[in-house]
Amino acid sequence: MGERKVVAKYIPPDFDPSLVPRGKKLSAKDGTVPVRMMLPFSIQCSNCHTFLYKGRKFNSKKEPMGGPDGVYLGITRFRFYIKCTHCARPVTFLTDPKNADYEMESGGTRNFEYTKDKQEQEANAEEEEEEKKKLDPLAALESRVLDSQREMAEIDQLEEIRALNAKHLNLLKPENGNFGDETQAVLNAVHSSEKDNVDPNKESLELTAEEEELLRSVKFGKQENKLRRLDERDEKLAEEKRKKELERIRQNAAVNQQKKSVINVVARKRKAPSVDSENVEQVKRKDEGLSSLLTGYGSESDSD
Incomplete structure (x- = not known):
């Protein structure tokens, strides 16, 4: 079966799809399209008061809504036609892409x-709150007090932000009117603040000339990497450093060699057999016996 189906799908090289006749349109004469669908919500017929419950299947007809309200943010709205199951009255409903309903x-x-x-x-809740405010003067007064406190807090925050911005502008404003020397402006602001808040009992916190020079030498932002050619002095320093490193390596090798030799000597001594005093005495006795036998054998031979 599988091979037969594969062979049946053969398309010849001279196939022209434009010569194939088009099939019949599914839409009716009035431009609607038949759609098998389930009811998306429960409905009560306005003629016979029959309930059509959600999920019931219908052979409906679908068409574009049209008109100025037929499109919402580029999404086409559709109208569906169904009939009541009891009295056959037409019932229509629309898609609502705005509320996804x-x-x-x-x-x-x-x-x-x-x-x-x-x-x-939401409307009922707002109306109830307004009625409560009207009927209860204490609640109305409390709401007005809270609103005034909120407004005062917002005004204070806004004033703080404005004062901070003005302070920053005055701090970074140079004497010549050209922005760019922010470092000098910061130094001037520091000096002015220190002069205003001078305490004779405490040590002076003024910047020295060296600190000011260091601060001016600092350049914020990304610095470019500058290449520098090595001179003879740099080569001599590198050569001396290399010689010192080589000498240190040789000294370490000599020390390691001495340690290894000491360890080998100790290991050899531990492997040598230990001689007890008793064994020494037995060996001496054997030597004395052998020497007495040899002397006796020599004297007998001489007398003969």
Whole structure:
């Protein structure tokens, strides 16, 4: 079966798809498209008051909504047509891409609508708060006090920000009017602040001439890497450093060699057999016995 299906899908090289006749359109004469769908929400028919529950399957018809409200942010809105299962009354509803939901149009009423219920709840909550403020003068006074405190806090924060910005501008403003010498401006501000806050009991915190020179020499930002050619002095220093390193390596090698020789001598002494005093005496006795036998044998031979 598999091979037969593969062979049946052969397309000849001279195939021209433009010569193939087009099939019939699925849309009806009125421009609608038949769609098999489930009801996205529960509906009560406005004619026979029959309930059509969510999830029920219908053979509906779909068409673009059209008009100025037919497109939302480039998304086309569609209209669906169904019929009541009891009285066959047409019921229409629309897609709602703004709220990711559907909108009831005609032929029935929706039992539950999330977006409208939410808006109604928010409106009711606002109305209740306003009524409470009107009926309760203490609550109204408290709300006004809180609003005034919030406004005062915001004004204070804004004033602080403005003062800080003005201070920064005055701090970085050079004498000649050209921005760019921020270091000198900072030094001037430091000197002025130290003069204003002088305490005779404490030591002076003024910058010395060397510190000011060091501060001026600092360049903030990315520094370019400058290459420098080595001269004879640099080569001599490198050669001396290399000789010292070589001498240090030789000294370390000599010390290691001495340590190894000492370790070998100690190891040899530990491997040599130990001679006890008893063994020495036995060896001496054997030597004396042998010497007496030899002397006796020599005297007998001489007498003969």
